[in-house]
Amino acid sequence: MNTISIRGLVKKYPTFELNIPSLDIPQGYITGFVGRNGAGKTTTIRLIMDMIAPDRGEIRIFGKTMAQNGREIKQDIGLVGDVSGYIGQCKVSQIHDMIAPFYHNWDEDLYQRYIKRFEIPQNNKVMKLSKGQNKLFYLIMALSHRPKLLILDEPTANLDPVARAEILDILKERMADEEMTILYSTHITSDLEHAGDYLILIDQGQLVFTQEKDSLLENSCIVKGDNSLITPDTRGIFTGLVQTGVGFRGLCRDAALARETFGQEVVYDPATIEDIMVYTTRRDEPWEN
């Protein structure tokens, strides 16, 4: 069962086109959505949330469309976008009072527990909160109505390491407790290194791949060696290859194949999600010998 199902999605802008023929976000897992700035992550999320209308295509959430069942669907969605939209001059408690009643499944105990645990000052105006507290509050509000789908768009951007760790902790706790689906869009790939289940890479409005994160990382490696080893045959095994004056380094998505090809003549390093993103999407000049 897929929480989100996208088919034939097209959205055109003057300088950019988003084109996703097919995309499924599976239920109960954390799907990482990575890509450069401007790759189309936020546009995709806006389309999912019905904030903008597509030129073509259909998006189904919990099997239904926003046009027919928008209100119902949104009862079970928590969104943490880059801005909360909370009026800055209002107090934290006032925002809570305004928003909580909208949700049938609001869990006040959960809300209070998190507010106390992270010491969010309820009587402060929202604009007086630090960046970290602001994001935490936004996340707590999104989680307190027990959504089945949580959509996060750059949740840890601009946060200090401590705030970032707190956000990731809350997410891991909630995933351990309930079968929530999380769509986690970010370019801070280290967030997903230990927490993602699936990984989607998007670049220039197109999907590059959708894979299970653990098997992707287990099968990928960075190969480093002498330029003489790069021939038209060997070049083909690399997804991204960088050649410099002192040697080459490249990403190979099939570590076994790399070992077969190069044996002991090269260095093998494990690849991180960041490596995969960078090597797959960078646009380099070809190297002239």
Added chain:
Amino acid sequence: MGELKLLIRKDCMVLWATMKFYLLFLGALGALVSFIGVSAGMSFYPILLVYLTCYGLASLEEQSCSSTLAFSLPVDLSQVVAARYLTVFVECVAFSLVFWVINLAGRLVGMTSRSIGAMLLFYLAVSLALVSIMLPLIYYFGVMRSRMAIMAVYLVGFLGSGLLTGLYTVGGTPSVDPTATAGLFHWGVLAAAGVLFLLSYRFSTLVAYKRRGL
């Protein structure tokens, strides 16, 4: 339906949280001025209040990027627009009533209660007409870009109401003394303003859905 109430409650809570001192100050100023007896010239006060709360609320929301919130709450866009119009309508009525009450005290300075009643209808009509024009502009252009247009509309409203007030001063009487037809005239103008308000609501809903595509 419950969502509509919650949305209106939200708008009112934001208004109260952010603007109460400003509103009270202006209310006190208007009261003071009315007591001195310049009620005819100060007819723009409820208009000013409505302008501030209607425009001010939209402006606050735009600063805070509240559209994200509007789209993530479990509500339809049509409910969001309807709630805003209802809130604004309630504001128009409330402020007009407040000034009507204040102006009743102006009987001390020699106005008749009939003319004060006419002023109430007048305040309400002009308030409704003004917001009917402002709101669709805000929905279409956003607050920042419609500032100039809003300024122009306000100016027209001010000048227009001044002109209308001037027209009332037939025969040199400084206060309004409506005849039966003038009474009908006032109710007629209010009804027209009401119709304009409803049309504006329909139009804004359409615009909000269309703008969403961008």
Added chain:
Amino acid sequence: MVNINLSNHSAVPMYEQIVDQIKGQILSGRLAQGELLPSIRVLARELQVSIITTKRAYEELEAQGFLSTVAGKGTFVAVQNPQRLMEMHLQKIEGYLQQAVDAAQAAQIPKEQLLEMIALLYEEESI
């Protein structure tokens, strides 16, 4: 209580490491029959791997008869023919040892040296 330590950079896939370690602890008796194991989600969080990995590990262990899941209650160490499972394990070890012995004989390495090597490896494992 189950104890699992994963190596991120081993040639062995992570789900397999989990399978091996849980299996080993069941057979050695460290995990008691009927003992409750962490849910796949909690395990994923504690090991910092994806839920798919822990799910696959548990499914594999269930298929091999080491674990059983009761809907609504959790995953338990199966009380299913522990003798047979130990036999299977011993058979596998015998297979490995046979390979080692064959290799040693081919290189004319004496039995004592091979036994020494085994002893050393045991010591390394417990570090």
